[in-house]
Amino acid sequence: MRSPTAIITYDTAPSHQWCWLPQWYSGGDSAYCLLAKFSRLNVLTIRETCEVFIKPNEKADNKFKIGHPHYPRVDLRLSTNLSIGRLSNILRLDPASLQSGFVDTLFSNAVRSSATYLKWCSTCANSGFHSAVYQLDFVHTCPLHKTSLLHRCRKCGSQLPYELHAPTGVTLFCCPQCRTDAAPALSTPKHGFAISDESAAVLASHVDLIRFADQLPTLIDKCRASVGSPYMPLLLSKPDNRQRALSFRHFVANVLTTVSVKGRRQAQLELSLLEPISTFIERPEMKNAHAIQPKKRRVAHSAVSIAKATDQKLADATAIYRVIRRHLWRHRVCGHRACARYAMRALWWDLDGEKTEAFCATALAFMRWRMQWEGRRVPARMLERPERAATPYGLLAWISRDAPIPSVYWSTKFETWLNKYILAAACFDSFRAWEQRCLRDEHNGKIAWSFRDHDHYARRHWACSGRGTSFEPGLLFLEPSIGSASEFCRSVPFDRAHFRRSRQIIDLLKR
Numbered sequence: 001m002r003s004p005t006a007i008i009t010y011d012t013a014p015s016h017q018w019c020w021l022p023q024w025y026s027g028g029d030s031a032y033c034l035l036a037k038f039s040r041l042n043v044l045t046i047r048e049t050c051e052v053f054i055k056p057n058e059k060a061d062n063k064f065k066i067g068h069p070h071y072p073r074v075d076l077r078l079s080t081n082l083s084i085g086r087l088s089n090i091l092r093l094d095p096a097s098l099q100s101g102f103v104d105t106l107f108s109n110a111v112r113s114s115a116t117y118l119k120w121c122s123t124c125a126n127s128g129f130h131s132a133v134y135q136l137d138f139v140h141t142c143p144l145h146k147t148s149l150l151h152r153c154r155k156c157g158s159q160l161p162y163e164l165h166a167p168t169g170v171t172l173f174c175c176p177q178c179r180t181d182a183a184p185a186l187s188t189p190k191h192g193f194a195i196s197d198e199s200a201a202v203l204a205s206h207v208d209l210i211r212f213a214d215q216l217p218t219l220i221d222k223c224r225a226s227v228g229s230p231y232m233p234l235l236l237s238k239p240d241n242r243q244r245a246l247s248f249r250h251f252v253a254n255v256l257t258t259v260s261v262k263g264r265r266q267a268q269l270e271l272s273l274l275e276p277i278s279t280f281i282e283r284p285e286m287k288n289a290h291a292i293q294p295k296k297r298r299v300a301h302s303a304v305s306i307a308k309a310t311d312q313k314l315a316d317a318t319a320i321y322r323v324i325r326r327h328l329w330r331h332r333v334c335g336h337r338a339c340a341r342y343a344m345r346a347l348w349w350d351l352d353g354e355k356t357e358a359f360c361a362t363a364l365a366f367m368r369w370r371m372q373w374e375g376r377r378v379p380a381r382m383l384e385r386p387e388r389a390a391t392p393y394g395l396l397a398w399i400s401r402d403a404p405i406p407s408v409y410w411s412t413k414f415e416t417w418l419n420k421y422i423l424a425a426a427c428f429d430s431f432r433a434w435e436q437r438c439l440r441d442e443h444n445g446k447i448a449w450s451f452r453d454h455d456h457y458a459r460r461h462w463a464c465s466g467r468g469t470s471f472e473p474g475l476l477f478l479e480p481s482i483g484s485a486s487e488f489c490r491s492v493p494f495d496r497a498h499f500r501r502s503r504q505i506i507d508l509l510k511r
């Protein structure tokens with residue numbers, strides 16, 4: 001048996017039987033991946049890998065002859081049976097970062113909902129990478145390559161156990177039945193066995209967000225307990241997954257602090273708390289005025305009542321949307337209304353996927369903003385009076401995807417109030433994003449009309465707590481600003497020369 005202490009690693013090109021360089025670690029590799037790389041590069045059998053890294057069973061020396069120690073079956077999701085110290089010494093890596101190779105240290109609440117078999121991305125695996133996050137049941141795609149994760153051998157359909165077990169004799173990343181190699185590139189040594197720094201950063205931010213989501217229920221329960229109302233509704237928006245994990249965490253932490261401090265009604269003036277943007281208190285009926293537990297609302301179950309509730313929500317949303325549209329038309333589009341009207345009249349065809357010359361940015365922003373929310377592809381249709389009874393798909397998408405999922409403790413009035421605020425914020429934010437986008441387009445002179453553009457706009461996080469009663473007021477929080485969204489948009493001033501220029505460009509646009 002080779003003694004683990006005899007292992008030597010080299011800074012320069014490894015010339016010995018053992019080879020390992022710290023730069024072959026990507027910075028988020030799972031323990032499975034690290035052991036696979038190490039054993040492949042050193043041509044170790046699974047038994048030899050166990051000899052190097054695993055503590056033998058305590059009684060093994062008494063029961064078996066020396067040289068044939070008995071190794072436990074090591075579930076690689078857990079950091080318990082592996083010695084992190086030994087791993088860190090041999091691979092010359094920081095023990096703290098090695099901990100991130102295990103499901104139990106990364107996601108303490110989610111170990112039960114993680115797979116006991118390997119789930120992998122073949123592109124990542126062939127670049128020498130696998131993350132513990134892939135093992136979670138609800139993770140189905142690789143955050144780097146956007147491809148579905150594999151969980152069965154491509155040849156025979158068997159699962160690859162996520163463990164280190166000496167008697168199996170199967171190399172890691174290989175099928176236990178047909179021995180098909182899931183990461184053949186690992187056996188053909190090349191320059192590196194790690195993913196790029198940018199990819200590692202994308203992955204780290206993704207892992208961070210999932211870790212935070214894993215802890216959220218615990219944090220929310222703690223907050224409720226600290227206020228003394230275990231049933232208090234506390235809702236958070238979905239995190240905006242475009243690299244904004246950190247701001248989501250800050251926002252949630254601020255909200256939870258504010259809610260628990262306000263709930264305890266303590267004067268903590270020294271704390272600078274995030275103030276709710278608005279508070280809702282519904283006047284209670286006299287007989288319920290002192291009720292501590294407001295009645296639960298009956299939740300619609302039948303298809304008809306759900307459809308009715310959605311219709312009502314859509315009607316409410318449309319009303320708010322129209323008020324905002326009128327406001328923007330009068331106070332933001334201002335003089336450029338002439339440009340917008342002229343453009344809408346001229347553009348009578350479906351523009352999705354087309355590339356045209358760009359014209360007045362303000363008119364463009366307003367048109368594209370309306371096209372987003374009203375789900376339209378033909379600008380000319382937006383001039384029809386009375387407005388055609390077309391379904392505003394943008395609003396409908398917002399209701400199904402971004403509107404808060406109502407709590408049973410909310411009254412209908414409170415829910416309508418919340419939706420009104422959150423939708424209004426979303427409408428104004430998207431208008432600002434369109435303004436910035438169209439100013440850029442006007443500057444470059446070209447527009448690519450795509451109806452999925454707004455999907456990439458950053459969304460502000462929101463949170464709400466309480467039931468909207470005098471006993472438990474409804475508080476609504478909105479993230480103050482996103483990135484450069486607070487930048488003031490300077491559009492071109494409107495004058496005759498500007499309108500003439502816009503008209504000339506629009507006149508040249510042909511289907």
Ligand SMILES: [Zn+2]
Pocket residue numbers: 121122123124125142143144145146
């Ligand atoms: Zn991948």
Ligand SMILES: [Zn+2]
Pocket residue numbers: 153154155156157158175176177178179180
């Ligand atoms: Zn197989």
Ligand SMILES: [Zn+2]
Pocket residue numbers: 335336339340360361362363494498499502
């Ligand atoms: Zn204009």
